[in-house]
Amino acid sequence: MTWDYIFMLALGAYAFKSGGLIILNKFNLDRFFQNSVLLIPIALLAALITEQTFVIDQAIDLDERVIGLLIALVLIKKKLPFLIIILCPVVTVALLRQMI
Amino acid sequence: MFAFVRRYVRDEIIMTALILGSAIGIFGIAFGVLSVNTGLTTLQTQCMSIFVFTGASQIAAVSIISTGGSQTTALIAALILAMRNGLYGLRLIPIITGSLPKRLLASQLIIDESTGMASAQVDQKDSFRAFWLGGVSVFIFWNLGTLLGSLIGASVDDPKNLGLDIVFPVTFLALLKPQLTSIGRISIALIASFIALVTTPFLPLGIPILLAALAVLLPVFFPSFKYFKDNL
Numbered sequence A: 001m002t003w004d005y006i007f008m009l010a011l012g013a014y015a016f017k018s019g020g021l022i023i024l025n026k027f028n029l030d031r032f033f034q035n036s037v038l039l040i041p042i043a044l045l046a047a048l049i050t051e052q053t054f055v056i057d058q059a060i061d062l063d064e065r066v067i068g069l070l071i072a073l074v075l076i077k078k079k080l081p082f083l084i085i086i087l088c089p090v091v092t093v094a095l096l097r098q099m100i
Numbered sequence B: 001m002f003a004f005v006r007r008y009v010r011d012e013i014i015m016t017a018l019i020l021g022s023a024i025g026i027f028g029i030a031f032g033v034l035s036v037n038t039g040l041t042t043l044q045t046q047c048m049s050i051f052v053f054t055g056a057s058q059i060a061a062v063s064i065i066s067t068g069g070s071q072t073t074a075l076i077a078a079l080i081l082a083m084r085n086g087l088y089g090l091r092l093i094p095i096i097t098g099s100l101p102k103r104l105l106a107s108q109l110i111i112d113e114s115t116g117m118a119s120a121q122v123d124q125k126d127s128f129r130a131f132w133l134g135g136v137s138v139f140i141f142w143n144l145g146t147l148l149g150s151l152i153g154a155s156v157d158d159p160k161n162l163g164l165d166i167v168f169p170v171t172f173l174a175l176l177k178p179q180l181t182s183i184g185r186i187s188i189a190l191i192a193s194f195i196a197l198v199t200t201p202f203l204p205l206g207i208p209i210l211l212a213a214l215a216v217l218l219p220v221f222f223p224s225f226k227y228f229k230d231n232l
Helices: A003-026 A029-036 A040-054 A066-078 A082-099 B001-012 B011-038 B044-054 B057-067 B071-082 B084-092 B099-106 B111-120 B124-152 B164-180 B183-199 B207-221
Strands: none
Touching: A003 B044, A003 B057, A003 B071, A003 B084, A003 B099, A029 A040, A029 B084, A029 B207, A040 A066, A040 B111, A040 B164, A040 B183, A040 B207, A066 A082, A066 B164, A082 B011, A082 B111, A082 B164, B011 B111, B011 B124, B011 B164, B044 B057, B044 B124, B057 B071, B071 B084, B084 B099, B084 B111, B084 B207, B099 B124, B111 B124, B111 B164, B164 B183, B183 B207
16 A cells, blocks of 8 residues: 555545544534434444454354354343453353364 | 552453453554555554554455555545444534544544443543543554554464454443443344344445444434334
């Protein structure tokens, strides 16, 4: 990648980030849309979890990651410390990959 | 000294920021290695991590070039992936307040992790703190990882062998859970997941996530559905 493309990518990425936070801040959104905006992270986190757990190279693929996520779900429900919530699925997934 | 350490370990926001940061640092190493092996210099690689600072876009851009794609294809693919940060910016308007320079600086830190951490907090002050701690931690670790990887340049163990890729969906799940406070919100999360899952095989990387965001408009279109009515 050459410098001009790196520059364009940096500029574009920053335009999106600041565009949402700073430029659109100037407009007063309709109350209904304001409510919707507050829900954006819910939709995007759910979509990211789905892609990162059930998809590989743009194809649906159910593997050890699903087991890792289910373990996490149980630990989250039990309100255990965050370090444990993370470590148990990581170790499980790593071990399952070693075995396969 | 131990009381000091204990206080930090008990602080969920700091712990989340540190754990997420460390995992991202390791992927940063992998990115640095890939980038210099693709022909970028250490300086170019580092400038990307500082000024582009959105991991999925950077990895996509470099991967496309490493497999023989053109620079234009790489740029477009990376920009599509970066678009969702604009949506995050909208959500963060009530959280990131302050002077314009402060907000311009905060803009650079708007990514999945910082927004996820901010939106998971109930209290406005905690949201502000979670955004900055999450953003700064990821920024530092991602850049340190990038530097290390681009300097080593040789192949390192794939972080996936260590199961580290699962850190992200698990963290996002932990951040999503406290936000699922009503049936309306749960339906939005499920519909968003569904949109992402069914469109992923057909659409370019990044677009399914943007389409999934449309799920937040459901209460606008179906205001009479009883679970979308109040206190969503």
